[in-house]
Amino acid sequence: MRNFARFSPQIDTVVRIITPENITFTYQLASMLQRIFAFFIDMLALGAIQLATGILLLILANYQIFSSGLAYGIWLILAFFLTSFFGGFQETVWNGQTIGKYLFGIRVISTEGQPINSFQAVTRNVLRWIDLQPIAFAGVGFAMILGTKRFQRFGDLVCGTMVVVEENAYGRHDLVRFKHPEVFKIAEQIPVLPLSPGALKALALYVHRRKAISPRRREHIAAILAKPLVEQYGLPENINDDLLLCAIYHTQFVALADKEEK
DSSP states (O other): TTTTOOOOGGGEEEEEEEETTSSSEEBOOOOOOHHHHHHHHHHHHHHHHHHHHHHHHHHHHHTTTTHHHHHHHHHHHHHHHHHOOOOOOOHHHSSOHHHHHHHEEEEEEESSBBBHHHHHHHHHHHHHHHHHTTTTTHHHHHHHHSSSTOOOOHHHHHTTTTEOOOOOOOOTTTOOOOHHHHHHHTTSSSOOOOOOOOHHHHHHHHHHHGSSSHHHHHHHHHHHHHHHHHHHHHOOSSSSSHHHHHHHIIIIIIIIHHHOOO
């Protein structure tokens, strides 16, 4: 399903975000079809939960545990909360994804390229009521998506979010393993750093592409990435920046993956 759902990228749907460290991240915006199909799947899941809840309440009312009127009232309250907050709950727990978004390979992130927080996740889903106006036509949502540069509906604009195509950002399924003994020696001297998602992504991108970069250019990029880490975490300063980044990558990804497999 996820591979089937990946549509061909278009040049005008690419967003580039430049970090304060002058590092550029590229994201592919999710297409209208991907978002519609993902929303349809989410509505099916929501409908299934509401149907199951209704059947359960009906059974309880049939056994006179409480009245049918009370059962209907409970169902209405649950339906309201599920409709308003179920999507936000999923995006909070699953880092910007719902069931539908997962199946169609898309994710919600902030416009700065960072993972969304719980406030953004919940608020953008509550504001979906505005995007769905007029009822059953979602004219507001379609107009906003088609009229904004980053395909943002009203909830996205308010919360500073956008929907992008998911990517294997950290390369956990295609780990780079080093043979240079100096990398392992350095890795033993440094702890597992509490890096942000953006820093982890920049580190993974650098390691995966370093062999295709000329030595001089590699030194320049490695210095940009390594210097802030050395200053922030008090790492040894007399280590080659490129080897240091490789060692950090090893501790952040390879060593942890090997530990999980044992």
